[in-house]
Amino acid sequence: MSAPLLAIREARIEYPVRKASSLRRRTQRAVDDVSLELGAGEFVAIVGESGSGKTSLANAIFGLVPLAAGEISLRGERIDHLSARRARRLRRGAQMVLQDPYDSLDPTLTVAEIVAEPLIVYGIGSRGDGSRERLVDEVLESVGLSPATDFRDRHPHQLSGGQRQRVGIAACLVVTPDLLVADEPVSMLDVSVRAGILDLLDRQRQESETAILMITHDLPTAAAYCDRMVVMKDGAVVEQGPVAQVVENPRDPYTVELMRVTPRLRQETRGVARMP
């Protein structure tokens, strides 16, 4: 059996906390004993409220925060505790889509420079021969920013929110990753453009077998797009399974509660959910 694309085993993440009343340093667990596997072409959502540790987990995959315990491997190779250089080579296959499209693009760069950055970092193509430019144009067209010549030289502030997020995705797809980690990819966008962005991610998965790990607090969106759902609370996974099972037959009390209080649009008996 081949190794899964992404495997997180018993991961624990801790942050130092400084309290005024004590001079000793203490740590707080943001993620505690989380295990998770992701196969090629899978669309998995990590659902949780603020402080559930879902963003820390995403940061750990990219080595932005150290693991206190456990391991993370990509295609069977461990990527935690690695030197920056080796990790860079391995992580080329994993890219990150961020939440706030106003914030995730460098305002001083042009669209073409932003999209080309991973090519430069990983040393793909060379500067003179126009190969990078061709790649950039291709990927811009493929995310729906066409013709690419209209967008290449613009700065982020000259784009709408949805267009910015498309640029952010293009900057990931340009290196044809196997894994996209999308941290709240649509929560800052208007409802009317959300489906377009998610469809783009979904199409990428179907056409190129790219696995997608979406981190979100928006249960209905996660349920609509994902195959599998992982529910986190206070740093721990409380439930995971196929979407239909988690939504219709939740077992953990927290998941039950979450499903119950999520407002429904077409629910027959409308009204405010009563708290016990």
Next chain:
Amino acid sequence: MGRWLYVCRRVVGALLTIIAATILDFFLFRAAPGGISNLAFVPGGSPQLKEALRHEFGLDQPVLSQLLHYLQALLHGNFGISYSNRQPVGPQVAEAFMHTLPMVGLGLLIAVLLAFTTGIAAVWFRGGAVDHLSRGAALVLFGIPAQWLAMMFIFAFRDSLPSGGMHDPFLIAPSFLEEAQDLLRHMILPSLTFGLTTYATFMLILRTSLIEALSEDYIVTAQAKGLPVRTVLLRHGLRNALLPVATVLGLAIGTAAAGAIIIEAAFSWPGLGDAMAKAVSQHDYPMLSGTFIVITASVVLVNLAVDLVYGWLDPRVRL
């Protein structure tokens, strides 16, 4: 609990800063090319004399024990002997400090009063004549060298107000009232110069912070409650604007100290600044070092006071 820890940390921090400054002062005067270690030698003096001088100044001992000696002496108020008048520096510096205090105090009062009235008015009438006028005045005052303003005042009031010193030496057996009046007449120009040059920074900071505060959401909440404009402006706007003002005010005190030195030198006001200026021209290093330590310590302590006031103003302070 958290508050007390904050206070303790600040007090310890301030003390450490003062100690570090005195150590810096020690090394500056000893290690630098024109420092005490060279000055103690009389050109052409016999080796015996040199040795005696070295011994007298303690220069034959290791640097660390010299430093400890020096700090110990400072702790007892012993700042050494002035080169120029052969008197202990300590009492002279103390006296000068007592002279500086009222002048700077009155100046600060002028600056703060002016800054608050015009700063609030400038925000309230934003973009209007008051705003432009007070901002323009602040910007111009910001760029005027204190010594130049002092000279202009001396020139302008050369027939009506005294241009230097603290007392009229020809006043014979004055009553208390006469004496106070005389002091005030001498103080008015230095204080005014100090107040005006300091005003600019205070006013510009207050204006910016107040604008910042008034664009926050809690101002909307306060207005939606139906509170009168005055209450919203003062209790919610100004109260929050005081936080950044306090932060920057502490730092502005250092700049103000610089102004005080120059102004005292210009008006021959017998305070710390004047003492420092005289020490420079007379190469009176013990005096220079003494005034430096006292000025630094005062500025650090004022900063400490500002920090403590900040902790009291902002309930979020814990660290």
Next chain:
Amino acid sequence: MNPPLLEVAGLDVFYAPLDEEPRRHIVRDVSFSVSTGQRLGLVGESGAGKSTTLYALLGLLPGNAEISGRIAFEGVDVLAAGHSGLVALRGHGIALVTQSAMNALNPVHRIGRQLREAMPSGGRGRAARRARVDELLDRVGLPPSVARRYPHELSGGMRQRVAIAIALASEPKLLLADEATTALDTVVQARVVELLHELCTELDLAIVFASHHLALVAQLCDTLATMYAGRIVELGPTEQIRDEPQHPYTRLLFEATPDLGERKEHLRSIPGAPPPLSDVLPGCSFEPRCPRAVEGCRVRNPAVEPASHGGEVACLRPERVEAHG
């Protein structure tokens, strides 16, 4: 019949240019009414003019705003008295709850003080005011000890409850809520919405709830108004609008919003983006993005007309008419 609690007719809000930008028309000819105990939801995307409409009702707009139209509260035309008429409504009859960011409460004052400040002045002793603080906190489900706390010591949900308590302090008849639950987690959000619902029924409070969260608005409100580019394009009873939206934008908005358990195949996005609010459009502002647009939509701005679901719609080709032939 009694006059409605609040009646807004032909409300327009402009922003005069501050810098180099052109003059913007934020709220365009908005009319609606709210009666006692009614819960009206304003839905729309960012820049649709929801917040501006609410803030205009209390005269809380920045100095470069221009308001025109008619706003009547309990039958009295408040705009006739100019801006001061609106100011008079604050703390007397209409209250506001803003987004639950940290910033809505003053960070340097204790909660108790901020609550007491919001009470109508006069007629009450010190002890009575303190008792009222406890009562208000209890009303929103918080213990009396919260009065001695500072905002930064409270969680997001607690802060939002405090904000609601402050709004209730003046015993208002109408509560304006601007994205009041947006920054909260799902579970906390549900509790706050439940609290609002409870207050409406128990205190006979009317509420105007502005949010981009369609499902949430549909859950809380009995009446729904869809806003697009400054206009109310459709208004009517929530259930009817949900079941048979007549404005294409409303229908598309519903189709873009996933319901729990629904798969992606049912979801659609709306191509294009809202027009810049500086633009003077001769026709319908939704026309460039509308799948049903015809030539006439580009030149004629549709008037608000009664719709078959009992509400109103502003569209030349509403969906219902098409379906019936």
Next chain:
Amino acid sequence: MSAIAARARATLRLANRRRATTIGILILSVFAFLAVFGPLIAPYGAHEQVGRPFEPPSSAHPFGLDGGGVDVLSLVILGARVSLLVGIVATAVSIVIGAGVGIVAGYFGGLVDGVLMRITDFFLVVPVLPLMVVVAAVWGPSLFHVMIVIGALLWTPVARVVRAQALAVRERGFVRRARAMGASSGRIMWVHVLPQLRGLILTNTVLMIAQAIMAEAALAFLGLESAQVVSWGTQISHAFSSASMSAGAWWAIVPAGLCIAIVVLACNLVVIDSGEARARRRPLHLSRRRPRVTAQPKALEEQVS
């Protein structure tokens, strides 16, 4: 051709919008011109006695003569060079130290940040001018010493603001993305962090020039600069020590101080617009200006009946 015209028009429009900046730059250009070509323009030398002490302004000497019988106009023109030179050299020193410390501390954080900021805090709290006086006094009066001392002691505020901004940029999404990508620290600093700080550093540079010029004048006044140096600072100092005030020779005092005031004001004007424009775009929730209620109700007639 038309492209050039369009560009010129755009520049003019910008100049009109940023009027204060434009005025500031124009004033600074005039003084920069004087600093470069001063010796060619000045009618007399800086140490040349051309008449009686304190000769009042006349057609031959429009600014009169100072206490040494030197032409004040020539002194003012020649003084621009040293004053601006001190401003620029000292600023270069302090910006390099300040921005360097700020960026390194802000980007790396942790222990590096802790150590650098303790040092910065110390120098931030210790009053700068007294320290400058002590250092300059011990080191001996010299123009070079003055420049270095000013530069080496004025960097702390720059380090503070640059660090704060660098910390903020570090938390921005695009830096997080670049780090997730595995980009090197050097690349992130150079491509992502530094460009965001450009405006801030530029603003501080301009303000620092003003501060350094004032500091030079202060040190000169306290006698810490060689009396032979011809700067605005030494002129004020000479005017003071030669008792121009009591001699009624206002012309010996006014020009040099005015020059300093104008240059400092011009520096402030250059940067004031950017801050004000940002502040203006953020409307206040409370201001004297009230929303205007226009055009009376359309449906008033129905209501009245």
